Amino acid sequence: xxxxxxxxxxxxxxGELREAxxxxxxxxxxxxxxxxxxxxxxxxxxxxxxxxxxSISLTSPPRISPLDPFQGVMEVTRDLRVANGNLAADRxxxxxxxxxxxxxxxxxxxxxxxSKTPDADSLQDSLGYFERIARLRWVTQGDAEFRQWLxxxxxxxxxxxxxxxxxxxxxxxxxxxxxxxxxxxxx
Numbered sequence: 001x002x003x004x005x006x007x008x009x010x011x012x013x014x015g016e017l018r019e020a021x022x023x024x025x026x027x028x029x030x031x032x033x034x035x036x037x038x039x040x041x042x043x044x045x046x047x048x049x050x051x052x053x054x055s056i057s058l059t060s061p062p063r064i065s066p067l068d069p070f071q072g073v074m075e076v077t078r079d080l081r082v083a084n085g086n087l088a089a090d091r092x093x094x095x096x097x098x099x100x101x102x103x104x105x106x107x108x109x110x111x112x113x114x115s116k117t118p119d120a121d122s123l124q125d126s127l128g129y130f131e132r133i134a135r136l137r138w139v140t141q142g143d144a145e146f147r148q149w150l151x152x153x154x155x156x157x158x159x160x161x162x163x164x165x166x167x168x169x170x171x172x173x174x175x176x177x178x179x180x181x182x183x184x185x186x187x
Contacts, residue, residue, distance in 0.1 A: 086119035087127035097147040129171035
């Protein structure tokens with residue numbers, strides 16, 4: 001805690017506030033996952049509900065993909081990176097065919113912040129999900145076909161289109177789905 005210049009009242013520092021926020025977010029995610037699990041247990045008794053909350057933590061990197069060691073798969077997303085090796089949000093938005101403002105919203109940032117530093121270190125974990133999804137380009141006939149795939153409903157993901165899953169924050173599930181497609185393993 002730091003002291004204010006006007007007196008003895010202790011005011012948390014920005015770092016302390018961020019840590020508290022991350023901790024609260026993780027606790028909320030755990031509780032929401034428990035609720036989801038309980039509701040899945042009663043799925044036959046309840047009408048299917050719409051879930052619009054984000055299913056990932058802002059600080060969670062994507063799980064390791066079984067395709068990470070394969071150079072050909074990794075090479076297909078090289079254009080999403082800048083010279084320092086970081087993923088760039090503006091390049092991701094362009095590939096996915098969405099405005100940078102929408103991607104910024106999904107990332108929990110302002111458009112201005114993402115525009116100013118699209119390859120910020122603080123964005124790398126979140127952009128990692130999009131890179132894994134973009135690996136599908138390895139088997140598509142170009143970026144236009146990849147964008148078409150993003151907007152086509154798929155029975156394997158409850159008839160939803162991948163863009164809908166991205167908007168709902170189900171990034172890990174979609175990245176795993178792409179891994180399954182590329183590795184030929186059922187999900």
